Amino acid sequence: MTKAQGEQTVEALAARHRRGFTLEQPFYNDPAIFARDLEQIVSRQWLLVDHASRLGKAGDWVTFAVAGESIVLVRGRDGEIRGFFNVCRHRGSRICLTEEGNSRTLTCPYHAWVWNLEGQLQLARGMAADFDRDAWPLHACQVRVWHGLIFVNLAAEGDPEVLPxxxxxxxxxxxxxxxxxxxxxxxxxxxxxxxxxxxxxxxxxxxxxxxxxxxxxxxxxxxxxxxxxxxxxxxxxxxxxxxxxxxxxxxxxxxxxxxxxxxxxxxxxxxxxxxxxxxxxxxxxxxxxxxxxxxxxxxxxxxxxxxxxxxxxxxxxxxxxxxxxxxxxxxxxxxxxxxxxxxxxxxxxxxxxxxxxxxxxxxxxxxxxxxxxxxxxxxxxxxxxxxxxxxxxxxxxxxxxxxxxxxxxxxxxxxxxxxxxxxxxxxxxxx
Ligand code: FES
Ligand SMILES: [Fe+2]
The missing domain is CATH 3.90.380.10 (Naphthalene 1,2-dioxygenase Alpha Subunit; Chain A, domain 1)
Incomplete structure (x- = not known):
C-alpha cells in the first residue's frame, strides 16, 4: 500500500466508523495505519517514561525507544534531567547503546565525538581547531519532570497539536x-x-x-x-x-x-x-x-x-x-x-x-x-x-x-x- 492509498483508507475508514462499536480490522492489524498512529498520535503525546529516582546522580542515563526514535534521558551536573535524541551529530550513529548507564560525558562509540551531560559538544575529533562546537549540540527532546514522573514528547516545541x-x-x-x-x-x-x-x-x-x-x-x-x-x-x-x-x-x-x-x-x-x-x-x-x-x-x-x-x-x-x-x-x-x-x-x-x-x-x-x-x-x-x-x-x-x-x-x-x-x-x- 502506498502512503497515499494508506491515507485515503484511514480517512475513509474513520469516516464510516460507527460510534459505540469497536474499530474495523485494519485499525488493529494494518502496518500502514500503525505507521500513521506513531506519526500522528504517539509522537505528539506526553509519554510517561520513568521515575526520576532511576536517575539518582549526575551522569546517570537511560534510553527509551518509541516511534522509531531512541531518546537518552540524562541527569546533568546541575541536577536537571534532560532528554536528547540518541543520534550523533557527526555521521548519525546511536550514542548510548544500552538501556542504562552512568558516564561523565556522552561519547559516540563510532569516532569518539564527545558531548557533555547538558548536550553541548566538547570534542569533535578530527575537526580543525576553529570548528564551531557550539553549533553542534545534541538534538534536545522535550522533557518534563513532575512529582518525580518523567515525561517526554517527541514533537517540536510549540507544536499546536501538543497539549501544554x-x-x-x-x-x-x-x-x-x-x-x-x-x-x-x-x-x-x-x-x-x-x-x-x-x-x-x-x-x-x-x-x-x-x-x-x-x-x-x-x-x-x-x-x-x-x-x-x-x-x-x-x-x-x-x-x-x-x-x-x-x-x-x-x-x-x-x-x-x-x-x-x-x-x-x-x-x-x-x-x-x-x-x-x-x-x-x-x-x-x-x-x-x-x-x-x-x-x-x-x-x-x-x-x-x-x-x-x-x-x-x-x-x-x-x-x-x-x-x-x-x-x-x-x-x-x-x-x-x-x-x-x-x-x-x-x-x-x-x-x-x-x-x-x-x-x-x-x-x-x-x-x-x-x-x-x-x-x-x-x-x-x-x-x-x-x-x-x-x-x-x-x-x-x-x-x-x-x-x-x-x-x-x-x-x-x-x-x-x-x-x-x-x-x-x-x-x-x-x-
Ligand atoms: S558518528 Fe558519532 S563520532 Fe562519528
Ligand atoms: Fe484487566
Missing amino acids: FETLAADCEPYLAREDLGRTRIAARIAYPTHANWKLVLENFQECHHCAPSHPEYTAVHSYVTEEPRDPAGWWERHQSWQGARRAAGLHAEIAAPYDADPRQPHGGWYAPIRPGIDTLSRDGKPLAPLLGSHTAFDGVDTGICLGQFGFAHVCNDHAVLFRFTPRRVDLTDVELIWLVHEDAVEGRDYDRDRLTWLWDITTIEDTKIINDNQAGVNSSRYAPGPYVPAEAYAQAFIDWYVDRIGGQPPQARAATPPARDFRGNVVAAE
Whole structure:
C-alpha cells in the first residue's frame, strides 16, 4: 500500500466508523495505519517514561525507544534531567547503546565525538581547531519532570497539536497532591510484552467489564467489580455519599473523566474506596509499605490517574504503580509496570517485593493473555466491529477519540461544563 492509498483508507475508514462499536480490522492489524498512529498520535503525546529516582546522580542515563526514535534521558551536573535524541551529530550513529548507564560525558562509540551531560559538544575529533562546537549540540527532546514522573514528547516545541504540559499537570495535581511521588523510589519494574495492537491493550485497560470473568484476584480485592453490576443505582448512590464525606473532610473527591479533557491529550482521575476494612491493594488487605507523603493513616482509597493514553497511575496510601504502554509494532505493545514506595523504605524491612507486586502483576499477566486472544480473534476473516456495553464507556470513548485524531478532526475546545459522570464514565445527570 502506498502512503497515499494508506491515507485515503484511514480517512475513509474513520469516516464510516460507527460510534459505540469497536474499530474495523485494519485499525488493529494494518502496518500502514500503525505507521500513521506513531506519526500522528504517539509522537505528539506526553509519554510517561520513568521515575526520576532511576536517575539518582549526575551522569546517570537511560534510553527509551518509541516511534522509531531512541531518546537518552540524562541527569546533568546541575541536577536537571534532560532528554536528547540518541543520534550523533557527526555521521548519525546511536550514542548510548544500552538501556542504562552512568558516564561523565556522552561519547559516540563510532569516532569518539564527545558531548557533555547538558548536550553541548566538547570534542569533535578530527575537526580543525576553529570548528564551531557550539553549533553542534545534541538534538534536545522535550522533557518534563513532575512529582518525580518523567515525561517526554517527541514533537517540536510549540507544536499546536501538543497539549501544554502545564495543563496536564494542573488538572491532575489534585489526584497526586497527598502522596508526594517525588519522594518515592522504584521498588520493582516488570515488563509484559503483549502481542496485540496498542489500541486493544488500551481498550482493555480502560474497562473493567472483563474483571469479574478474567481477574479473580482483583475481583476479590476491589469491591466495586461485583457490587456495581449487581446494583448500579444503589452503588452509585453509596459512592456519591462517600464522595460527600470526603469533601466534608476537606479532601478532593471529584471524578475528572479523561475524555472530557482537552482532546490533544485526554487525562483525568478518580477515587475508589477498595473495600471496607481494607488498607491497600494487598492480598490480605494489610499495609504493603510505609505511608506516602502527608498520609498519617490508611484510608483504603485507590486513586486512578490517566496521564494520557500511554501512561496511567494507580496510587494507594503506601505505594503507587505506574503503567507505561509503548506501541512497538502493529501487533506488539510493551506494557511496563513500575512500583514506587517511600524513598526511605528498605526491602525486607519495610516491604516485601512479592507482596507489593502481587495484585497488579497477576492481573497484568491475565490481561496479557486475554488481549493476545483478542488480537487473534480480530485477525479472523469473520471479525467485524462489535458493540460496547455501557460498562465499557471509557473504552468506547477512547476509540471515538482515536478515530477523531487519526481521521484528522481538529482538536475541539473542551466543554466549559463537562457533564456529571459516574465511575465508569457514563453521563449520570445534566449539570
Ligand atoms: S558518528 Fe558519532 S563520532 Fe562519528
Ligand atoms: Fe484487566
